[in-house]
Amino acid sequence: MSKICQVTNKKANNGYSVSHSHVRVRKIQNINLQSKKIWSNKHKSWIRLKISTKGIKSIHKIKF
Incomplete structure (x- = not known):
């Protein structure tokens, strides 16, 4: 089953992990x-x- 909330329909977000030297890695x-x-x-x-x-x-x- 996918990682989606069955009530609010929220799902994963794309972003960057930024190091001290400003190297960006997708996460x-x-x-x-x-x-x-x-x-x-x-x-x-x-x-x-x-x-x-x-x-x-x-x-x-x-209400359910």
Whole structure:
């Protein structure tokens, strides 16, 4: 499974790692994904999600 948050659709970001001599090396900044079980009132069961930590903080705003 890919590294994408199932709630916020966040994914990896491209960037550079810059040394003291200003040599730039490409790197990927991955998101902080966690595997969580969340209770769904709509389905009356537990749902297993791969969710970012930002998504965990705002999960109470989203109805499942």
